[in-house]
Amino acid sequence: MPERIYNFSPGPATLPYSVLQQAATDIVNFNNKGIGLIELSHRSKEFIAVADETESLIRELMGIPAHYKVLFLQGGASSQFFMVPMNLLAQGQKATYLNTGTWSKKAIKEAKLFATVDVAYSSEDINFKRVPRDDEYSVDPESQYLYFVTNNTIYGTQFQTMPAKDALLIADMSSDILSRPVDVSRFGLIFAGAQKNMGPAGVTVVIIREDLLDRVSDSVPSMLKYKTHAEKDSMFNTPPCFSIYCVGQVMHWLKTMGGIGAMEKINQDKAALLYEAIDSTDFYRGHAEKESRSLMNITFNLPTPELEARFIAEATAAGLDGLKGHRSVGGCRASIYNAFPRAGVEKLVEFMADFARKNG
DSSP: OOOOOEEOOSSSOOOOHHHHHHHHHHTTSGGGSSSOGGGSOTTSHHHHHHHHHHHHHHHHHHTOOTTEEEEEEOSHHHHHHHHHHHHHOOTTOEEEEEEOSHHHHHHHHHHTTTSEEEEEEEOGGGTTOOOOOGGGOOOOTTEEEEEEESEETTTTEEOSSOOOOSSOEEEEOTTTTTSSOOOGGGEEEEEEETTTTTSSTTOEEEEEEGGGGGGSOTTSOGGGOHHHHHHTTTOSSOOOHHHHHHHHHHHHHHHHTTHHHHHHHHHHHHHHHHHHHHHTOTTSEESSOGGGBOSSEEEEEOSSHHHHHHHHHHHHHTTEEOOBOOTTTOSEEEEOOTTSOHHHHHHHHHHHHHHHHHHO
């Protein structure tokens, strides 16, 4: 087997190596049953135990109150862009959205199909370089919820603290869930695609306060109702079994790392190392404003597009993969989610210093 490279991809992203090793065994022979994990019936006692344990670990790590449901859904986080308004808004009602990047823009577009959307803040005119302070926007008292994206993968921005508003909070945490402690009780609904911080693509985790399940209209199709999946313990249809299993394995790994509080300190250390390398020279320029910088996705530019292309090519050859920035920002992006090792950040910082000496 060739030596593993450092995967800076924004998602699907790197997974703990121990999880990959265990999955490689279980996908062939799960618990010495003689069949592989992905061959198990989703209604078998073996898989029900996997799903139950995965949910239990998520609840434990995040401190999820008992009156919240944890759902394992399909369709990616993008399906939540329309499921949220379909389930939580009645005809003629209003919701407030914060436009801080591509994913919030997509969510706003979908929500407008079902209700009135009040975009209380937008940083689109400055290419989404920052997220707002609480004093920069207000929430209409008639608004049914405040929707925001906690971390923006493309632009490298993140809410350092959650909005302190008297409103029902709905959050897309796809790219920073489990990276830092969050008071779940402050939210009505949290959702996250797994493929950045939780596991492989294929499952979306939804955490929803139970009283919100009854808001949905009878006209919404069964498959698109949170209530349907809550009543059936995410087994209304065949769930993404392998992805759920992998999320559970990542939760085990996270516990061995000391939990979310310990992981936050690790993430802060990794990000500080890389931001220091960016700030120590004019050769590299960070995209996000410092007060809005993400700990998960670090975006930066070089003096010219030609140098950026050379940087990415030489970094890839050196085993530093996935550093090309999104086309809307250009430049480079280093995604350093929970499972990304500090050694990879150290190697990138060394490469950046050497590249700047040779080309600066």
